[in-house]
């Protein structure tokens with residue numbers, strides 16, 4: 308398995324492996340949630356499955372541009388440059404591909420505001436074929452949550468009308484996990 312350190316900005320991470328080499332695929336075989344992240348091999352608990360660098364938008368960019376586009380459904384809250392307010396950031400890489408599951412969350416994530424990355428780590432052993440899900444938080448979601456009820460009607464991103472961001476969590480939320 309090939310793996311090598313790659314630097315991006317302030318961060319250094321082992322991101323040389325392809326998704327397949329990491330034991331992941333980003334295609335949803337069920338084909339109703341759009342894309343998702345699935346294990347192609349067993350993955351032990353506490354494995355870092357992705358380190359996603361983020362593209363931080365200014366508050367002005369969010370207000371005037373991204374919140375009016377589908378990008379809004381892929382962004383995480385992030386502290387603004389002043390550190391006093393929150394803006395939004397787009398996770399590049401698998402970070403934007405994780406679907407939400409409050410009940411079945413098996414991947415935790417942590418913002419690193421020093422290196423501008425989000426680190427995703429398995430919370431338990433994961434079997435090949437299982438979907439890797441994060442939690443977008445317990446606040447109101449902008450889509451019909453397929454995880455809410457087995458009979459739930461699934462939303463289509465094209466039809467999303469909400470203006471919410473992916474992660475409603477406060478900085479002290481899931482990100483508390485120490486890696």
Ligand SMILES: C[S@@+](CC[C@H](N)C(=O)[O-])C[C@H]1O[C@@H](n2cnc3c(N)ncnc32)[C@H](O)[C@@H]1O
Nearest residue numbers: 340341342380403404405406407452453454464
């Ligand atoms: C960050 S994206 C996740 C990747 C997305 N499935 C794709 O194909 O681009 C968030 C979008 O995925 C869909 N999604 C994620 N979790 C879901 C869930 N539990 N139930 C229904 N749709 C979900 C929603 O359309 C949401 O706007």
